[in-house]
Amino acid sequence: MNAVAHARRATARLFAVYAVVSLIPIAALGFILAADFRSESQQRGIDQARSEAQLIAQTAIEPLLDGAPLSAGLTTADRAGMRRLVRQTVDREGEGALRLRLRDQTGHIVFSDDGTGFDDPVDDEALDAAHGEKVAILTHLNTDANPRHPGPRAVEVYLPLRAGSPARAVGVLELYLSYAPIKREVAGLLSTMYRDLIIGLGALYLTMFAISASVTRRLRRESQLNARLAAFDTLTGLPNRSLFEHLAAAALHTARRQGQATAIAVVDLDRFKEINDTLGHRNGDEVLTEVGRRLAAAAGPDMTVARLSGDEFGLVVPCKVDPEADLAEIRRILQQDLLVGGLTLSVQASIGYALAPADADDVGTLMRRADVAMYLAKAEHAGIARYDVRRDQYDAATLGLVAELRQAIDSEQLVLHYQPQRDLASGRTLAIEALVRWQHPTRGLLYPDTFLPLAEQTDLIDQLTRWVLGRALTDLRQLGDAGAELTVAVNVSARGIGRGELANDVIEILRELAVDPRRLVIEVTETTILADPAAAAIELCRLTAAGVKISLDDFGQGQTSLGHLSALPLAELKIDRGFVDDMLEHPAHAAIVHSVIDLGHNLGLRVVAEGVETREVLVHLADRGCDLVQGYLLSRPVPLDKLANWLAAERTAAADARSRTLVTA
Numbered sequence: 001m002n003a004v005a006h007a008r009r010a011t012a013r014l015f016a017v018y019a020v021v022s023l024i025p026i027a028a029l030g031f032i033l034a035a036d037f038r039s040e041s042q043q044r045g046i047d048q049a050r051s052e053a054q055l056i057a058q059t060a061i062e063p064l065l066d067g068a069p070l071s072a073g074l075t076t077a078d079r080a081g082m083r084r085l086v087r088q089t090v091d092r093e094g095e096g097a098l099r100l101r102l103r104d105q106t107g108h109i110v111f112s113d114d115g116t117g118f119d120d121p122v123d124d125e126a127l128d129a130a131h132g133e134k135v136a137i138l139t140h141l142n143t144d145a146n147p148r149h150p151g152p153r154a155v156e157v158y159l160p161l162r163a164g165s166p167a168r169a170v171g172v173l174e175l176y177l178s179y180a181p182i183k184r185e186v187a188g189l190l191s192t193m194y195r196d197l198i199i200g201l202g203a204l205y206l207t208m209f210a211i212s213a214s215v216t217r218r219l220r221r222e223s224q225l226n227a228r229l230a231a232f233d234t235l236t237g238l239p240n241r242s243l244f245e246h247l248a249a250a251a252l253h254t255a256r257r258q259g260q261a262t263a264i265a266v267v268d269l270d271r272f273k274e275i276n277d278t279l280g281h282r283n284g285d286e287v288l289t290e291v292g293r294r295l296a297a298a299a300g301p302d303m304t305v306a307r308l309s310g311d312e313f314g315l316v317v318p319c320k321v322d323p324e325a326d327l328a329e330i331r332r333i334l335q336q337d338l339l340v341g342g343l344t345l346s347v348q349a350s351i352g353y354a355l356a357p358a359d360a361d362d363v364g365t366l367m368r369r370a371d372v373a374m375y376l377a378k379a380e381h382a383g384i385a386r387y388d389v390r391r392d393q394y395d396a397a398t399l400g401l402v403a404e405l406r407q408a409i410d411s412e413q414l415v416l417h418y419q420p421q422r423d424l425a426s427g428r429t430l431a432i433e434a435l436v437r438w439q440h441p442t443r444g445l446l447y448p449d450t451f452l453p454l455a456e457q458t459d460l461i462d463q464l465t466r467w468v469l470g471r472a473l474t475d476l477r478q479l480g481d482a483g484a485e486l487t488v489a490v491n492v493s494a495r496g497i498g499r500g501e502l503a504n505d506v507i508e509i510l511r512e513l514a515v516d517p518r519r520l521v522i523e524v525t526e527t528t529i530l531a532d533p534a535a536a537a538i539e540l541c542r543l544t545a546a547g548v549k550i551s552l553d554d555f556g557q558g559q560t561s562l563g564h565l566s567a568l569p570l571a572e573l574k575i576d577r578g579f580v581d582d583m584l585e586h587p588a589h590a591a592i593v594h595s596v597i598d599l600g601h602n603l604g605l606r607v608v609a610e611g612v613e614t615r616e617v618l619v620h621l622a623d624r625g626c627d628l629v630q631g632y633l634l635s636r637p638v639p640l641d642k643l644a645n646w647l648a649a650e651r652t653a654a655a656d657a658r659s660r661t662l663v664t665a
Contacts, residue, residue: 066164097176102172105169106122109174155179157177233306252361265327266351267331268352269349279343298329315353327353352372373388414464414471418637419432420630427654432483462501502539502543521550521572522549551572565603580593609626
């Protein structure tokens with residue numbers, strides 16, 4: 001990918017986000033003001049309707065009344081006058097008064113233009129008006145009588161009526177005025193106000209945006225410059241090591257999702273120091289600049305090119321099988337003559353690369369191993385070399401530890417600890433995993449990550465594997481009745497499978513110790529299988545034919561395809577602890593665990609969850625149908641004698657539980 005274009009697009013996205021974010025408070029202000037305008041306009045319409053009703057009351061109704069309380073009833077003259085008023089005022093289909101009623105001081109109707117409402121309960125608003133209040137509310141005609149299908153929208157007004165001389169309270173006017181003309185007036189007013197509001201706020205936003213853009217333009221330029229200086233090499237314009245590692249991690253993530261391989265390559269110029277010493281640093285910089293330009297031009301659109309340091313460059317090369325052809329073409333382009341300081345030079349380069357996921361699956365390890373391969377290519381004048389685990393170099397301390405490990409196997413310094421695996425259906429321990437430890441005479445107890453990686457890069461791993469197999473099966477037999485139902489799981493390395501002798505060693509040890517092959521589980525990791533899928537399938541099939549069960553360990557961390565998975569003679573899947581430990585806090589991890597359980601069961605495999613440390617996780621796994629669990633909640637890895645005591649305590653607890661069940665029954 002083009003790192004410069006990527007940085008520019010990122011800057012453009014940030015600026016767009018800034019523009020949108022700055023618009024939010026303006027839009028919010030607009031919505032608030034619009035809501036206030038709408039509410040105020042509606043209230044103004046209601047006030048207008050109340051004024052109209054007051055005018056009708058004072059000019060048309062109160063002059064008809066003689067001052068007697070309406071509770072005494074209307075006279076014939078009063079009724080005749082009210083009917084004339086109704087014919088002149090009430091228009092049920094129009095836009096004026098929709099209904100007119102008179103009520104006495106107790107709120108009871110004494111006149112209704114349409115003859116309705118006499119049996120209705122007294123409205124609270126009518127009582128309020130009888131006490132001198134003027135009430136106006138927005139409603140629908142006939143809402144109380146038919147709430148599902150109300151009439152037209154109207155303003156319902158209750159006014160106190162005063163008549164006689166001197167004037168005194170005689171009753172209440174109930175009047176419904178059509179809201180349609182008020183609505184039109186409000187709509188016209190709101191349209192004008194909304195238009196002015198949009199224009200005003202738009203002008204405010206543009207003004208603020210222009211001022212902000214003007215003030216921050218220089219800051220953005222400085223920020224972009226600083227970001228570029230922090231992420232790009234100033235001499236070649238290529239990404240530096242920090243940005244390269246970030247881009248490489250993103251490329252690995254994409255390739256992992258697509259099931260493709262990715263190469264991390266390190267390019268180092270041969271004899272560049274001689275160019276610097278002979279032609280000077282300025283000419284040396286010209287060489288580096290031209291090399292960077294050629295690398296960027298030669299790299300495909302999906303590659304990433306960076307200057308790591310000095311005369312060392314980095315490449316990320318997506319590939320389906322082997323990137324060597326692409327790297328050879330890049331090396332050929334670099335070797336073309338270039339003119340520097342009046343001299344024609346031919347630049348030679350050594351390239352080392354490591355392939356993910358076969359050689360490693362993280363950027364740091366891949367870069368270190370690509371560097372190792374580059375030095376190997378330089379030392380052997382090979383031009384291009386891939387990382388070879390067998391030719392990795394160690395420091396003196398590491399070499400000394402490897403030598404000590406060989407002696408430790410012969411002198412019985414190694415010990416096995418066992419971690420139980422409990423069957424969730426029966427509650428019994430059905431399996432144990434053998435984990436090797438080194439009781440070093442001066443360093444104390446060493447865990448596998450201290451010495452196993454060293455052993456795996458030498459033939460010593462074969463001797464160590466045979467020792468672990470022999471000791472685990474011997475200990476299993478030594479448990480006697482306490483371990484009669486147990487199987488023991490032993491981890492093996494990619495090297496042991498790749499050399500094609502693992503099945504022979506396992507079968508021979510089983511025969512020598514007279515242990516039923518069905519009591520042994522061989523655990524392999526996804527990385528082990530992917531190192532050489534064909535060789536792994538052959539060895540695992542031979543073990544399965546002999547009766548040994550195969551377990552795929554740390555499932556979910558590697559890149560095993562479903563095609564590989566279905567082709568292997570597996571009996572068990574072990575879910576990696578990284579997904580189990582925090583599955584209740586991370587829904588994505590929980591989804592992965594659920595999917596692995598379903599996948600394993602659909603393939604007819606037993607599923608084991610490792611890393612179970614809380615009862616909540618245990619219950620959740622049981623609910624999801626997981627078969628076996630192991631982890632600190634049950635037991636840490638313990639020596640054989642403590643394992644025997646643990647199993648005895650489990651049997652005792654189970655017997656006590658059965659006894660209590662019988663007594664209860």
